[in-house]
Amino acid sequence: MAPRLGTGSGAIDLNAACAxxxxxxxVVDALVRSNAAAHVLLVGSDKMSDIVDPNDAAAAFLFADxxxxxxxxxxxxxxxxxxxxxxxxGQRHLIAHSATGVEHRDNPELPWPTMGMxxxxxxxxxxxxxPEIAERALAAAxxxxxxxxxxxxxxxxxxxxxxxAARLALPSHVTGARDVTHAGNTxxxxxxxxxxxxxxxxxxxxxxxxxxxxxxxxxxxAGQVVQLP
Numbered sequence: 001m002a003p004r005l006g007t008g009s010g011a012i013d014l015n016a017a018c019a020x021x022x023x024x025x026x027v028v029d030a031l032v033r034s035n036a037a038a039h040v041l042l043v044g045s046d047k048m049s050d051i052v053d054p055n056d057a058a059a060a061f062l063f064a065d066x067x068x069x070x071x072x073x074x075x076x077x078x079x080x081x082x083x084x085x086x087x088x089x090g091q092r093h094l095i096a097h098s099a100t101g102v103e104h105r106d107n108p109e110l111p112w113p114t115m116g117m118x119x120x121x122x123x124x125x126x127x128x129x130x131p132e133i134a135e136r137a138l139a140a141a142x143x144x145x146x147x148x149x150x151x152x153x154x155x156x157x158x159x160x161x162x163x164x165a166a167r168l169a170l171p172s173h174v175t176g177a178r179d180v181t182h183a184g185n186t187x188x189x190x191x192x193x194x195x196x197x198x199x200x201x202x203x204x205x206x207x208x209x210x211x212x213x214x215x216x217x218x219x220x221x222a223g224q225v226v227q228l229p
Contacts (some may be wrong), residue, residue, distance in 0.1 A: 018216020068192025
């Protein structure tokens with residue numbers, strides 16, 4: 001992307017799958033605060049059609065290709081709170097490829113590796129773990145649920161999104177992103193696309209606070225509170 005944009009600036013590929021865009025603010029915030037960069041273009045993008053088996057009835061209907069971006073730079077207020085992040089690699093088998101690229105290279109007779117997902121187990125993991133992570137992100141930001149304007153989790157599925165909102169018992173004025181019904185699960189693109197959808201519809205005020213939480217393949221996770229532009 002950098003040469004197409006006509007910039008010779010640094011370029012980083014940060015791969016955290018569905019949690020990728022929420023890992024991004026933790027990295028770019030540090031770059032801006034340390035004066036290593038004045039402005040950073042943060043892009044979340046995944047082409048899920050390359051790795052999802054179209055014949056997999058449990059996954060093909062849900063995933064989609066997508067991309068979203070934001071520019072992060074200095075401002076008079078703290079627009080990005082401290083990021084809380086981690087991973088649960090012991091559960092990586094819940095969302096995993098059927099084979100690695102090396103295995104396919106060494107055994108070309110194998111089918112092209114595709115991503116499989118243990119849906120019920122992923123649901124239980126997300127609903128059991130993500131609310132605590134969201135609460136940690138709120139604590140790190142020093143804000144209460146009532147201070148939020150929006151809750152924007154990774155758009156894994158509508159069922160997971162609704163269950164997370166219910167577990168967090170957010171006040172009625174907090175708008176929950178439901179862009180999965182419009183764009184599908186676009187992995188690293190789902191959070192920026194959901195934010196943009198809220199902006200387009202006018203469902204959240206400029207300058208309001210949004211709680212972001214990303215989680216997914218390999219089971220990395222990250223969350224923070226951001227001020228909406």
